Amino acid sequence: MMKNYEKLLAGLRSIADSRFGNVTQMADSLDFSQSTISKMLNKKSRPRIDTVCDLLDKLGAKIVFPGENAAAPGCITPEASRVDEVILGMRKLGMDPAAIRDGVLQELSAMFAKNTGQDDEEERRHAI
Incomplete structure (x- = not known):
């Protein structure tokens, strides 16, 4: 489970830098709490699953489970x-x-x- 969490954090950091410039601009662009994202990325807190899912939805991310066909x-x-x-x-x-x-x-x-x-x-x- 920790492997997926680390992958999630790395992916969010990468998206923040490559698509938005930084975490603050990502939060502003997505109308999302910058504090929540920063605390999560710095491992100071673990947000609720519905908060993470909301962030992923706003980023257009897709969760693909084993056996599912990823369209992307x-x-x-x-x-x-x-x-x-x-x-x-x-x-x-x-x-x-x-x-x-x-x-x-x-x-x-x-x-x-x-x-x-x-x-x-x-x-x-x-x-x-």
Whole structure:
């Protein structure tokens, strides 16, 4: 059981840093108690299971039991990593959610145009 608890804490720390910049920004973004998250991550308290489940729900996390099929991919694509970088950078700059959304849409559009351009060029080469 402790192995899963340690994995949960490590995962929450990783998400706080990579997706939000830090625990405080994660708590603010999720409208969640920063104190609760910090105490849990620092092993000063163990929140109730419904509190942990609420946090996981807000993060979009999924619990998969043995025998269940996880619908999520087993790895993060380079494109998803790039979008995470864009979001993190914009949050560090203190940009509002609408500006972050617009920035992500621009980045996705640029990635799509780049990928489409490469595919078109590849198709032209095969056609010759």
